[in-house]
Amino acid sequence: MQETNNKNEAAPIESPPPQMSVLAKIIGIFLEPRKTFNALEKKPDFIIPLVLVVIVAFILTYISSPILQQSTLEMSRERMMDQGMTETQIQLALEQQQKYGKIGGLIAVPLTSLLSPLIIAAVLLFAGNILLGGNAKYKQLFSLYCYTSLIDIITYAVRTILILIKQDIRVYTSLAALLPPDYYKLFWFKFANIFDIFVIWKIIVVSIGMSVLYRISTRKPLITVSLIYLIFALVSISFL
Secondary structure, eight states: OHHHHHHHHHSOOOOOOOOOOHHHHHHHHHHOHHHHHHHHHHSOOOHHHHHHHHHHHHHHHHHHHHHHHHHHHHHHHHHHHHTTOOHHHHHHHHHHHHHHHHHHHHHHHHHHHHHHHHHHHHHHHHIIIIISOOOOOHHHHHHHHHHHTTHHHHHHHHHHHHHHHHTSSOOOSBGGGGSOGGGTTSHHHHHHHHSBHHHHHHHHHHHHHHHHHHTSOTHHHHHHHHHHHHHHHHHHHHTO
């Protein structure tokens, strides 16, 4: 009886991990992503990071909207000239684009920031539960990606600064920045643009999060997510 009591006293008592505040998780996604994802695994949330990204996307798009509109019109003119359209046809098309372009631009980026996490979380769920054989919930993957998308705030800020400096929307934070900007229509330029420093950062952080959720090494989700991104990116540029 004495021996049994000693065993019970010696048994470790597991305490739940300390909860992180939303602010701590926002900071942690940049400094301690694994710790942040451990907290999100137990209690996933997404509203505040999602709203933050949408608001910042709208504000920075609004700031750069005059340049975005002008550069978009110039690129549209070049594309229509390549298609053999007459000057009259081009002018009519540009007038219509100019009429709705500003509103469309202000809506498009925030809307993309809002909707893309819904789709990407579903892709990550497929990758984790089917390809990697795990068992996570959609809400966990959605929360993971919403917090990872806070990296987009830095992306938008850097791109906006570059756009304001160059007065052109054709700014790059990828390997494409090493190529002549006049090559932007070529396949190899578009291929180089796939390897964007901020996208690579996000893929690494997402992979860390999936390694926490699925309790596997980071290498497996890193390879899986990278391959999925490359496939989607290559399909995308083939139609541009």
